[in-house]
Amino acid sequence: xxxxxxxxxxxxxxxxxxxxxxxxxxxxxxxxxxxxxxxxxxxxxxxxxxxxxxxxxxxxxxxxxxxxxxxxxxxxxxxxxxxxxxxxxxxxxxxxxxxxxxxxxxxxxxxxxxxxxxxxxxxxxxxxxxxxxxxxxxxxxxxxxxxxxxxxxxxxxxxxxxxxxxxxxxxxxxxxxxxxxxxxxxxxxxxxxxxxxxxxxxxxxxxxxxxxxxxxxxxxxxxxxxx
Numbered sequence: 001x002x003x004x005x006x007x008x009x010x011x012x013x014x015x016x017x018x019x020x021x022x023x024x025x026x027x028x029x030x031x032x033x034x035x036x037x038x039x040x041x042x043x044x045x046x047x048x049x050x051x052x053x054x055x056x057x058x059x060x061x062x063x064x065x066x067x068x069x070x071x072x073x074x075x076x077x078x079x080x081x082x083x084x085x086x087x088x089x090x091x092x093x094x095x096x097x098x099x100x101x102x103x104x105x106x107x108x109x110x111x112x113x114x115x116x117x118x119x120x121x122x123x124x125x126x127x128x129x130x131x132x133x134x135x136x137x138x139x140x141x142x143x144x145x146x147x148x149x150x151x152x153x154x155x156x157x158x159x160x161x162x163x164x165x166x167x168x169x170x171x172x173x174x175x176x177x178x179x180x181x182x183x184x185x186x187x188x189x190x191x192x193x194x195x196x197x198x199x200x201x202x203x204x205x206x207x208x209x210x211x212x213x214x215x216x217x218x219x220x221x222x223x224x225x226x227x
Contacts (some may be wrong), residue, residue, distance in 0.1 A: 123227055130221040139172075139204045142197045146226050151194045152180075152205040153220030158187025158213045165212025169193050174201040187214035 134140060142148050154169040168182035169191045183189035197203040207216040 126225045126227070128223045128225065130223050131218070134205070134218075134221045134223075136218050137204065137206045139202050141202050142199055144225060145199050147196050147198045148226070149194060149196055149224040150203060150205070151192070151220070151222040151224065152218060153190060153192045154183070154207050154216050155219040156183045156187065156189050156191075156214040156216045158215060160188065162187035162213055165214030166210040167191075167212075167214060167216040168208045168210060169205065169216075170208055171195055171203070171205045173197055173203050180205075182208075183214070183216070185212075187212060189214075190219075192220075 150171075152169065152171065154167065156165065156167045158165060163185050165187045166182065166184050167189075169180040171178050171180055171193055173195055178195070180193035181191040183191050193205070195203070205218065205221070207218060209216050
């Protein structure tokens, strides 16, 4: 075998393997230029999911209110409550109903008691002329046991055809005055009144000259009595 001399200064970084024996040359000078960056390798497969961590402490800040949920089904009807002890307000009056049919005629009532006996009926009427007995303005009394009827006539006299005179015939019974008939706006005319006088009552008749030239006077007085 020939031996070839080797200049080890030219074999920077050279490694020789002689049957398991490594002959390493001297290290090169540090600080040599860096080579270009290689291309980025492909992304590796996603690793397995890690174990679930422990539950964190409860938050002290309430979260936002969630949306209104749908209306639930109507619940079952509850039991009837106890009757109220306070009466409710009176409702408005209802409309008037239709008139009902006429009911049947009621039974005839019992016969009433017999009434008092009426006064004795009139048998005769007597007419008596009271001119000269009765005069205007005087109060008289019916001393009989029955009522009497007085017929009084007033006559107004004056110039023929004259007007403007007013006269009235008045009477009273039991102290109550009454207005009778009259002759109005004339100096000539006749007026009459008739009135009942109960037994024992007072009565009178009076001519009343209101105005004008006519002169009134009682020219007729008849008393009708009954027996």
